Amino acid sequence: MGASASVVQEYFKAVDYWADIADKEDWKLAIWIAGQNDVDLVDRFLEIERSPVGQFEDIFFRFETPYEGSGDEYTEQLWQEYAGWFSEEVEEKYDIIKALRHDGLLKEEYVPDMSVEHTAANLWKEMLRFKACISGLENACFCIYFPLGQERGLSRTEWFKKVLEEGIPQGIRLTTIDMKKNRSVNLDESPAVIYICPKFDMAAALHNRMARSDTGNDLIAPENRFKQQVSAVMDCTQKQDWKLLDKEIRKLLDVAKELKDTNILTSALFIAAEACYAIREYKHSIKYSDDTIREAEKAMDNGEAAGYSYWKMATSMKAAVLTAEKKREEAIALYEGLAEKAIGQKDPYYVMEGYRMCGFLRYEEGQLNQAFEYFLLALAAGSYLSEEIRRNSTFTYAAYLALHTGRQVRAPIDMEVLEGQLQEWLGEDWKQLVEGPAMQQAKARRKSKIFG
Template sequence: MVGELKRLKDLLPFKEENFILYFAPGMHGVGFDAWLSNQLSGSLPNDFRLAAIDVDVKRNLSKLQKHKTARVVELRANLDMANAMRNEMDKDSDSVKPHSPSTKFQKQVRKVMDATIDDDINIKKEAKVLIELGYQLKKLTTKATSHLICAIAFFNIKNKELAFENANKAIDLAEPEIKKSDEAYPIWRSALMIKASLYLVDKKTRPEAISCYEKLVAETAKHGDVFYTMEGYRMLALVNFQSKNMEAAWEHVIFSLQAGTNLPLEVKRASTYLFSASLAKQICDSSYKYRSMDTMLNKQFETEIGTDWDTLLQGTEYLNLKYVNRRKPLKV
């Protein structure tokens, strides 16, 4: 491989530049760890570097450890993204009218979200202030958004009761305005998805979650919102799969994939379309009734996301183990 790369570089008009070959996580198939270790055991030119991501909490490239002191350098990114986002939000707010009600509202949104990770901030108090500011502005967007932000915040700290309360209020405010206001629809959509997620916490309320997702896909289809139509059907498929309702799971995962076909190729290759695809494969593995559809799926994925579809789906394996309760394929 190295020899071929050297010849390629010699053909390019870049004589002084160095080359970095990056292997994304989706490319780490069976044997990649050994292959990469073998490359490092050989002779690499000084102007070539190999790069890969190996997540700290779940190491996959264990064979690199023996090279660590000699040929492998581990880079750890220490990014203070929270403060960076705060600074940008403050800049945007202060550059207009720092003491205007709308600026206060924007800053209060940040304060409520900060309260989800800072025990010294009284989240209920800050949520109340946000809602008051939202209503003072007397606009549907700020009223409904204040409840949506509070629903997200309380969801994050696992306060189910207050999350439900605010999600329902956001839905009640936004739903009547969906046909009149373009701004109402995304607020309603987000609040409904939070409500569905809250129902999913308890197996006993899965039927209520299903009702939420059914309501979601009915509205997203009207708006031509193909991404969230795909998402809604994906969640319907997942919930039914977890409940061992294979017929409904299969129907909904096919609807999800069909909606996803309307997305650009680059979106499909880097979105939850891959999880819908992986779930469809798992349904085929788990049910004799749908096992014969596996070949059809393979052809569809090759058309929709490329000949490397199998490699891309391998990147969903960890989430499948955690959320889909992935089982071993049926034996012939």
């Protein structure tokens, strides 16, 4: 990447690495193997996923307790930290239960049951009990992040090995960071344990940033103020206060303009769009999505690689808002445009997603013939993905709805052809994947951003 490297571009690499595993169902522990210069970037990515502007469906938590060598003591400390999240003494802005009540998402009251044996397996069960009290998380996992901190130099292998042997239930996932040159977790890769070995160019990105302005630890430097302002915007989404959020977004955009970096400005606009969506200020979310799209198109015209990434995310965001507001024709036009652009970019996943959402919206309207045709286009696009991705992504939802609509509007012989094709794309057990009980509730939904 060299001269064109930027911190924002490296961040979106981290997003892509996680996207490669996000829809896989079997893994229980994902370990990032990072170089010294890359740890902060991975940590920042995981922190953003904990915030309302995270991009993935899973709900991320972070345990701050450092590992100090004793597995049993560590597990006990994790239990105490978990209970502390629900303490009456917790700061209001971190009060999970109050936030859930405010948003109408708490189905029943929840208090941690500290009477059970304090094992890791019981902690995951307790977290799943909490998850069951929250509306809209049926298809999401709790992803628990164990940061690399004071435990450097101490082996965490035995603790993670024991946790895996005790069993991690469906709906819980763990992730951590390990140092490339000083490993603290040495486990064999398996369906349950996967490694992410990112290749970042942070040295070049930081060099380019320094070349523009050597700010060091200057707290008033635009680069540092930008980072602080991103956090300020994220914090505002927890307060559901549009006037306050509007003020902080304006500050963010002012600082971004000072940096004279088009990627930074575009990322700031997209953060603004996501933040407005998080507090249901849909009108403003669309405005900032449009601004992001406009800047991203300029970047694409200038041949900047990051331009398309911003464009597809902002277009998806705007389409999601229109979908939420049931403005189906406008949403379909955007999703169709997304699919067409993705074809030019050789991005089969977004071709599939664009056409899948067009099909879903036509299905909602009862236009089954058009819905079926869109689902076929989505499946054709998904056929360019690996079988593993097809089996663990929204490809299976498109397949379910293609069968559901097709059986109502097409001849049986046509459906036999489709079924044969699904067997080729998904394998011999395709019916279990596509027609199982979970698929009966096939719906397209966005992540519920309830934890900050």
